Amino acid sequence: MPNAQCPMPNAQCPITMKILVLNAGSSSQKSCFYELNDTLPDRPPQPLWEAKIDWTHREGAGELQVTTAAGHRFEEEIASDSRAGAIARMLETLWQGETQVINSLNEIDIVGHRVAPIHNPINLEGIEAIEKILGNVPQVAVFDTAFHSQLPPAAFVYPGPYEWLEEGIRRYGFHGISHQYCARRAAEILNRDSADLRLISCHLGNGCSLAAVRDGLSVDTTMGFTPLDGLMMGSRSGAIDPGIIIHLLRRSHFTAEELDNILNRNSGLKGISGVSSDMRLVAEAIANGNSRAQLALDIYIHRLRAGIGAMLASLGGLDALIFTAGVGENSAAVRAAVCEVFGFIGLRLDGEKNLNSPIDDDVAAVDSAVRVLVIHTQEDWEIARECWDISRR
Ligand code: ADP
Secondary structure, eight states: OOOTTOOSOGGGSOOOEEEEEEEEOSSEEEEEEEEEOSSOOSSOOOOSEEEEEEEEEETTEEEEEEEETTSOEEEEEEOOOOHHHHHHHHHHHHHSSTTOOSSOGGGOOEEEEEEOGGGHHHHHHHHHHHHHHHSSOOEEEEETTGGGTTOOHHHHOOSSOHHHHHTTOSOOOSOHHHHHHHHHHHHHHHTOOGGGOEEEEEEESSSEEEEEEETTEEEEESOOSSTTSSSOOSSOOOSOOHHHHHHHHHHHOOOHHHHHIIIIISSHHHHHHSSOSOHHHHHHHHHTTOHHHHHHHHHHHHHHHHHHHHHHHHHTSOSEEEEEHHHHHHOHHHHHHHHHGGGGGTOOBOHHHHHTOOTTEEOBOTTOSSEEEEOOOOHHHHHHHHHHHHHHO
């Protein structure tokens, strides 16, 4: 925070801001720590300290891993499945031991949390844990839906009964922190003003979504009321005929939990291939002649192309197509298969450049009418940036 004790007029004070970011998932708790000066760096800086607690290793225990920019590492099993206790232990490594980067937790000026409706209870646990440990430090909830808050009604209202809208059943969109970061990074890479760019951002990780971005705003997106809508994903189906649900309810009397489990955890690449939700393992199975894995990839590409086509129509043109997250950043084959069909709008990949999966670079051919960018998404940095912005208002 601006240094309250600084005797000099504010403009001359050396201002640093120490920002802690918490990113809670259902099976992990990630955190990182940045120290910023009074001007934001051009490029996302490396966090001084990063930590992750993984609860998938052993029942009732968390695996804590900490790394620092100075190259120190620390690992420990936390014998507690309480999020608050685990967060407290994780934060001790910020100011104690080999991974220490500050002298006391009081130095933390602001804490930013990634907040997403599916994780609301664990986000709240994190916010309460910080309140307990750090007292009344300012905390910022950065909503993963916020970037899509200006969607036009035609894009966010579902064509069910009008009452749905009054009950809050509408498209919210997700991956907003990632799409927002990528849209701004794209403008920087292209050296253009984001106010006159039409972009399609493809976030292809375990979850997958597209955003159509015009003038820096999201104008259409594929995820909806929940992250289950839209593209085929690692283990989620994406959009399916809602009549299938009615059919399954009538025929097999599934419970809501069973349907949730099928559509969120046993569909998508995993459901069709029977191999895995991990694209690398699906690709390996295809190489070994597995036809279900091939079908899974074919559906994934088919739906991705269709989704991009829909975003293209919402934008009425395209300056750049962005690929980000695990699959988007690493799979040259997925990028090539998607781009192949968009030759009719003058989009042409540089095949060799694409194969190298360069980070934060343009992999379109020189004469392509549309740029194709591979961007390493940095959601934690985007959250830190929001904290920095808010504290300056
Ligand atoms: P999340 O959505 O959970 O943040 P990530 O963005 O880390 O996930 O993406 C995870 C997915 O990225 C993995 O499941 C895997 O399918 C894919 N992935 C990672 N590396 C590669 C690679 N080299 N080639 C293809 N896919 C990859």
